[in-house]
Amino acid sequence: MDDAEASILASLGRVRLCDLAAADGLPSDGYKMCVSALTQSLAQYSAAVVELPPADGALLRSGLDSSRLFFHRRGYGSGEAGGGSDEAREWCKTSGYYADPQMWLEMYDFRPGITAMEPSDVAELPPSGLPDMFSVLGKVSREVLDAISFSLNLRSCTFTELLDNIPLRSQEVSSSVLSACCHSRPSFEGAQQHSVASQDDEQLLMFSDQEHHIDKTLLTLVKSDRSGLYIKDLQGRWILVDGDLGPHDIVVYPGLALYRETAGYVNPAVHKTEVGNLQECMFGRCSLVFKLMPRSVARLSGSEMRAAGHGVDAQFQVPMLVNDFMQTEHSANQLFPKNNEPSPHAEQESSYNFVVKRKKDGRKTKPLPPSKRLRLEAQRVLKERVQDIADKKGIKLRFCSLRDCESHIKSLDRPCENIRIEIGWPPGVPFVHPHDLPNKSKLRFLEAYEPGWTASQQDFESRFL
Numbered sequence: 497m498d499d500a501e502a503s504i505l506a507s508l509g510r511v512r513l514c515d516l517a518a519a520d521g522l523p524s525d526g527y528k529m530c531v532s533a534l535t536q537s538l539a540q541y542s543a544a545v546v547e548l549p550p551a552d553g554a555l556l557r558s559g560l561d562s563s564r565l566f567f568h569r570r571g572y573g574s575g576e577a578g579g580g581s582d583e584a585r586e587w588c589k590t591s592g593y594y595a596d597p598q599m600w601l602e603m604y605d606f607r608p609g610i611t612a613m614e615p616s617d618v619a620e621l622p623p624s625g626l627p628d629m630f631s632v633l634g635k636v637s638r639e640v641l642d643a644i645s646f647s648l649n650l651r652s653c654t655f656t657e658l659l660d661n662i663p664l665r666s667q668e669v670s671s672s673v674l675s676a677c678c679h680s681r682p683s684f685e686g687a688q689q690h691s692v693a694s695q696d697d698e699q700l701l702m703f704s705d706q707e708h709h710i711d712k713t714l715l716t717l718v719k720s721d722r723s724g725l726y727i728k729d730l731q732g733r734w735i736l737v738d739g740d741l742g743p744h745d746i747v748v749y750p751g752l753a754l755y756r757e758t759a760g761y762v763n764p765a766v767h768k769t770e771v772g773n774l775q776e777c778m779f780g781r782c783s784l785v786f787k788l789m790p791r792s793v794a795r796l797s798g799s800e801m802r803a804a805g806h807g808v809d810a811q812f813q814v815p816m817l818v819n820d821f822m823q824t825e826h827s828a829n830q831l832f833p834k835n836n837e838p839s840p841h842a843e844q845e846s847s848y849n850f851v852v853k854r855k856k857d858g859r860k861t862k863p864l865p866p867s868k869r870l871r872l873e874a875q876r877v878l879k880e881r882v883q884d885i886a887d888k889k890g891i892k893l894r895f896c897s898l899r900d901c902e903s904h905i906k907s908l909d910r911p912c913e914n915i916r917i918e919i920g921w922p923p924g925v926p927f928v929h930p931h932d933l934p935n936k937s938k939l940r941f942l943e944a945y946e947p948g949w950t951a952s953q954q955d956f957e958s959r960f961l
Contacts, residue, residue: 507795508737509537509544510745516546516639516647534640537649540890542765543749545639546717552632553744555625556719556784563621563676564721564779565765567602585823587712588671588792592622600771604676608632609669623676630674633746633786637715641788648761648894654800655714658757658790658818671789680771681780696786708805709954710764712822713751713787720783724770730887734768752826753790759812761892792819805897807929870938873949874930874943881945885919897954898933901926920944 515530523531537544548556561717570593590605592612605612606626638659645654662817708728721740727749739748749765771781798808798817841888886893896912912927921927922944927936933941942949 507537508541509533509535510547511544511697512547513549513552513636513639516643518639518642518652523646530784531643531647535892536804536890538644538750538762539730539892541727541735542763544736545737545741545745545748546636546748547742548632548636548746550744552636555628555632556746557626558564558942559623559629559676559784560719560721562625562783563678563784564674564782566604566623567678567681568779569784570602588669588789588819596832600680602678602681606674606676607670607672608664609667626674626675626676629784630672630786633674633717633784634672634788636746637717637786638938639786640715641754644750644758644762648758648798648801648806649804651804657756658714658753658794658796659788659867660791671791673787673789675785677785678779678784678785679769681782699936706764709768710766710826711749711751711787712753712826713789714754714757715788716749716751716765717786717788718747718783719887720781721779723783724781726768726770726782728766730890751787753796753818753821756796756812756816757790757800757803759806759808761801761806762895790818792822794818796821802861805895805900805928807895807931817897854947861902867935870935870942871931873942874938876931877942877945878930882919891915891918895929898926898928901928 511530511534515526516534517868518527534544546554589607589610591607591610593602593604595602604622606622608627608630614623641655642652644650659808661668664670718738720738723741724737725736725738726734727737729735737749741747749767750762752764755764769781794836795815795817799815801812802808883893892917896944902913915921916927922940925940925944926933930938930941939950
């Protein structure tokens with residue numbers, strides 16, 4: 497690990513689970529600091545490290561040992577690739593052993609409510625301790641989720657409606673799943689056919705075919721026996737996030753369902769797993785992966801974000817059934833099109849070209865109403881100017897509601913003061929989503945981030961309209 501990567505790894509948010517436990521009454525300074533470290537790490541690196549109590553850490557290490565033995569003793573037949581029938585591979589019904597030769601991956605899914613069966617209709621003997629580990633990691637994921645809701649100023653238990661009952665009711669099947677995984681086991685049939693790493697180049701890194709994978713989870717928790725999990729940070733760099741973990745540490749990263757439910761305020765992790773450089777390891781790379789999933793009948797709507805006063809883009813305002821969401825393809829380019837974004841004046845240039853074309857056609861043009869033009873320009877400047885400043889400083893924008901912000905705009909201890917200073921928000925303008933600002937405040941906002949905007953608009957109108 498080079499010095500740059502080591503410094504990034506050292507700056508990953510590291511919190512203790514006991515410090516994340518919420519309590520009645522006012523939040524303690526320790527709790528607020530812990531939540532801040534967690535959410536800043538998620539914003540900057542899309543991952544954080546959580547330290548579990550010693551007993552829970554020992555349970556997970558024991559589970560890894562059991563998983564290694566399970567995969568080592570198990571044979572592999574080509575008929576097991578893909579995991580059986582189509583119904584068994586539905587996202588909310590996966591259970592038992594399956595293999596993916598293309599990914600050099602074997603998995604055993606533990607899902608409460610389903611008994612995994614061998615092809616001979618005999619119950620499989622799974623790695624030991626899975627029910628206890630499922631319970632521990634489920635509790636961890638819910639506490640991390642509560643901390644995220646606190647940081648977004650949402651109500652307590654905001655995400656409860658999306659989650660399974662605790663405990664499950666009669667005949668219910670868990671939406672969440674705990675997977676014991678094994679990458680690149682040497683005895684795994686076909687693994688050697690993919691190996692191109694030469695003995696003369698021991699530093700060659702090999703990755704699975706899915707180099708831009710995004711989990712459709714609320715949260716994913718990972719505990720591995722060897723490093724190899726890479727996540728893309730805010731700057732687009734691949735960061736090894738499990739290279740220096742303690743015996744009780746696990747990696748936590750958000751998924752696409754949380755991104756959808758928080759209206760884009762919590763970015764999902766884009767990740768990949770190293771599958772090379774394991775030729776000398778007879779067990780491969782084993783890991784425990786807990787995926788906190790929303791219920792298939794729940795809806796992702798972002799309504800809680802709107803209720804808390806956050807600006808919600810149109811793409812997040814239409815409720816979506818979780819089952820439909822899980823069956824919809826999502827790519828990293830669709831979610832993060834920053835490299836394809838237009839230049840700061842692309843929208844204005846587009847409007848100009850449209851007007852000129854209409855004039856050439858000899859038709860009468862009708863300009864946009866001033867209020868609508870202001871709204872579109874404010875949204876553009878937020879996306880291209882303000883968000884860029886916030887991204888470079890690792891700040892997650894969390895706007896106030898207009899009523900609350902107007903009430904404390906002249907107060908010295910207003911809650912949004914630090915963010916306003918960091919991103920250069922204009923004085924006297926409420927710290928709310930620009931879409932919701934009054935027109936006079938929109939003008940001040942635009943002039944603050946694009947000096948001379950008003951004059952340029954007047955010149956534009958006089959020349960072309």
